[in-house]
Amino acid sequence: MANGATDAVIKVKNLVVHLDNRNVLNGVHLELVRGEILGFVGASGAGKSVLTRTIVGLLPKTSGTIEVLGVDLDKADHRQTQAIDRRWGVLFQQGALFSSLNVGKNVEFPIREYLRLSNELTQEMAIAKLEMVGLKPDVYRNYPSELSGGMIKRVALARALALDPEILFLDEPTSGLDPISAGEFDQLILTLQETLGISVFMVTHDLDSLHRTCDRIAVLGEGKIIEAGTMDQMLASQHPWLKSYFHGARAHDDWHVAVKG
Amino acid sequence: MTAGTLLSGQIRSDGLDLAAAGSWTAEHARELEPLVEAATRAQAHGQAAVRRIVIDVAKVDRLDTYGAWLIERTLRIWKSRGCDTQLVGLPDNYSNLFKKVRAGAHVLTTQPRRSNSIAATLESVGRTMSAVGADAIMLTQMAGALVVAFARVVVNPFKFRLTSMVNHLERVGWNAVPIILLITFLIGAILAQQGIFHFRTFGADIYVVDMVGVLVLREVGVLIVCIMVAGRSGSAYTAELGSMKMREEVDALRIMGFDPVEVLILPRILALIITVPILTFLGDMAAIYGGGLVSWLYGGIEPTVFMSRLQDSVSVQTFAVGMIKAPFMAVVIGLVACAEGLQVKGSAESLGAKTTDSVVKAIFLVIVMDGAFAIFFAAIGM
Numbered sequence: 001m002a003n004g005a006t007d008a009v010i011k012v013k014n015l016v017v018h019l020d021n022r023n024v025l026n027g028v029h030l031e032l033v034r035g036e037i038l039g040f041v042g043a044s045g046a047g048k049s050v051l052t053r054t055i056v057g058l059l060p061k062t063s064g065t066i067e068v069l070g071v072d073l074d075k076a077d078h079r080q081t082q083a084i085d086r087r088w089g090v091l092f093q094q095g096a097l098f099s100s101l102n103v104g105k106n107v108e109f110p111i112r113e114y115l116r117l118s119n120e121l122t123q124e125m126a127i128a129k130l131e132m133v134g135l136k137p138d139v140y141r142n143y144p145s146e147l148s149g150g151m152i153k154r155v156a157l158a159r160a161l162a163l164d165p166e167i168l169f170l171d172e173p174t175s176g177l178d179p180i181s182a183g184e185f186d187q188l189i190l191t192l193q194e195t196l197g198i199s200v201f202m203v204t205h206d207l208d209s210l211h212r213t214c215d216r217i218a219v220l221g222e223g224k225i226i227e228a229g230t231m232d233q234m235l236a237s238q239h240p241w242l243k244s245y246f247h248g249a250r251a252h253d254d255w256h257v258a259v260k261g
Numbered sequence: 262m263t264a265g266t267l268l269s270g271q272i273r274s275d276g277l278d279l280a281a282a283g284s285w286t287a288e289h290a291r292e293l294e295p296l297v298e299a300a301t302r303a304q305a306h307g308q309a310a311v312r313r314i315v316i317d318v319a320k321v322d323r324l325d326t327y328g329a330w331l332i333e334r335t336l337r338i339w340k341s342r343g344c345d346t347q348l349v350g351l352p353d354n355y356s357n358l359f360k361k362v363r364a365g366a367h368v369l370t371t372q373p374r375r376s377n378s379i380a381a382t383l384e385s386v387g388r389t390m391s392a393v394g395a396d397a398i399m400l401t402q403m404a405g406a407l408v409v410a411f412a413r414v415v416v417n418p419f420k421f422r423l424t425s426m427v428n429h430l431e432r433v434g435w436n437a438v439p440i441i442l443l444i445t446f447l448i449g450a451i452l453a454q455q456g457i458f459h460f461r462t463f464g465a466d467i468y469v470v471d472m473v474g475v476l477v478l479r480e481v482g483v484l485i486v487c488i489m490v491a492g493r494s495g496s497a498y499t500a501e502l503g504s505m506k507m508r509e510e511v512d513a514l515r516i517m518g519f520d521p522v523e524v525l526i527l528p529r530i531l532a533l534i535i536t537v538p539i540l541t542f543l544g545d546m547a548a549i550y551g552g553g554l555v556s557w558l559y560g561g562i563e564p565t566v567f568m569s570r571l572q573d574s575v576s577v578q579t580f581a582v583g584m585i586k587a588p589f590m591a592v593v594i595g596l597v598a599c600a601e602g603l604q605v606k607g608s609a610e611s612l613g614a615k616t617t618d619s620v621v622k623a624i625f626l627v628i629v630m631d632g633a634f635a636i637f638f639a640a641i642g643m
Contacts, residue, residue: 086287086288099609099610100610115287115288115290115291116291117290117291117294118294121294121331123369124334124368125326125327127365127366127368127369128326128330128362128365129326131364131365132326132361132362132365137366137368138369140369141369145606145607145608145610145611163287164286164287164325164326191361194357195357195358195360195361196325196326197354
């Protein structure tokens with residue numbers, strides 16, 4: 001695969017997004033390196049979701065380029081964009097499971113549509129994905145309305161992983177989860193990154209989660225990336241917003257000692 | 262991207278050597294599946310029984326969960342036939358993945374299937390009947406709660422939410438006027454046209470005035486208005502209360518010590534009780550106007566003739582029969598809409614389902630009530 005000089009799976013250059021009469025994003029440069037977990041933070045309303053949604057193509061951009069897996073999305077034809085759609089998975093904040101389908105059919109949906117395998121293999125793969133995210137095969141027949149918040153996130157993750165994507169977008173994966181489930185979810189993402197070698201783009205507000213799982217952190221503010229680097233760099237930064245974010249009341253002192261790696 | 266030789270096999274005296282190569286990934290899963298199928302069927306072709314199977318994956322350059330499971334599945338199938346299975350040459354970077362796939366069971370526990378169709382039909386009939394019973398209880402409870410709330414408000418009028426009721430009066434009454442006028446006007450016009458068309462063969466055109474007058478005032482006016490109100494306002498009530506129930510707003514009211522029936526439901530139903538008779542009156546007038554207009558333009562019945570004939574054929578009693586029904590119908594529509602709204606559970610589908618139920622049940626009950634009223638009025642000679 002032609003990836004350019006650095007092995008970046010996503011390259012965002014000078015991205016501008018104009019919404020509601022203002023530039024929500026004003027010249028964003030961002031790279032997601034193959035195999036890393038990138039934590040993406042920023043104040044509420046700073047445009048984190050807008051950036052994520054623009055990259056995956058749910059929002060139109062005003063200018064700038066987005067390159068995914070070596071393909072410039074502006075120049076890609078329908079077949080290429082569809083091929084890219086297969087190679088990323090998105091975990092939406094509320095799970096976005098199809099409420100009219102049971103858990104198994106939700107996970108099978110992309111497999112059925114894209115790969116056209118036998119029913120038997122499709123079902124086995126769906127169960128494999130459910131087991132991979134730490135669920136029992138029995139949940140296969142449950143409907144989304146019968147599941148707890150943590151289980152919905154896991155099923156949604158299983159669906160995002162259904163086609164073995166290379167890139168995984170996570171929109172606040174641990175919000176609304178209790179600390180135990182959130183911790184387990186962090187661990188799950190680390191395990192998946194290790195076993196499947198996927199690159200993860202994670203929007204989060206969870207400081208514990210950032211600290212435990214992320215290789216690199218990018219901070220969005222005033223429509224730009226203020227700072228990008230490792231957790232230690234973030235902690236050392238003198239930017240006022242970063243200082244209050246990482247050294248605020250919710251921060252722990254022991255973060256100054258790296259846990260990961 | 263070509264996959265190359267994905268799987269090749271060699272039959273030995275006591276077993277089977279398989280070598281996998283190329284990309285064992287999701288995009289090639291469709292080509293891989295039949296190959297793997299063939300590898301598990303090899304026993305049928307082989308002369309001697311296969312006792313041992315070796316899969317060499319050293320030449321696989323890309324592997325994901327699809328490939329890993331296909332290989333693991335082959336191994337499992339042979340193992341279940343009592344073979345010695347062996348996987349060799351697994352690259353280090355895929356060992357974690359393979360371990361993860363191997364850990365899963367990948368099978369569903371079988372669910373007992375219902376086979377007796379007669380029993381299933383009977384069961385569904387039984388469930389429907391018990392649901393009808395539950396609905397009747399629910400409506401009675403709602404009516405009871407409403408009476409209690411009304412009594413409390415009568416004793417202590419300060420508790421009444423006048424602002425809320427005025428708001429609902431505007432939404433279900435004032436805003437509904439144009440569409441009600443339009444629809445009843447059209448219904449009146451259609452009735453008159455059909456009447457004239459068929460009565461003309463007997464030379465009895467003039468009786469169309471009797472027909473339109475009696476039919477509209479006694480039955481059609483109030484029915485059309487109630488059906489419109491059930492569809493327009495009943496569904497809105499159910500959706501509003503349902504979404505409040507979904508977002509726990511109803512529970513919030515209750516824990517603050519307010520009775521949701523008193524705060525939310527009483528003003529809504531009172532607004533309907535005031536509105537439906539007014540709309541019925543307006544609808545009656547519009548329908549008669551429509552009928553008169555068509556009689557004049559299509560049937561050649563002069564307006565003055567129409568009016569004098571109408572005065573002979575309908576009495577205040579005819580008008581009263583229709584108007585008396587209106588508030589009762591309003592109560593039924595309101596009760597059904599509010600009761601269904603409070604039945605909404607957590608999900609958005611349940612909100613949609615209950616809104617549909619509300620409209621269907623309200624229209625059904627309105628028609629049933631109309632039948633009951635017809636019997637009643639016939640019995641008392643009205």
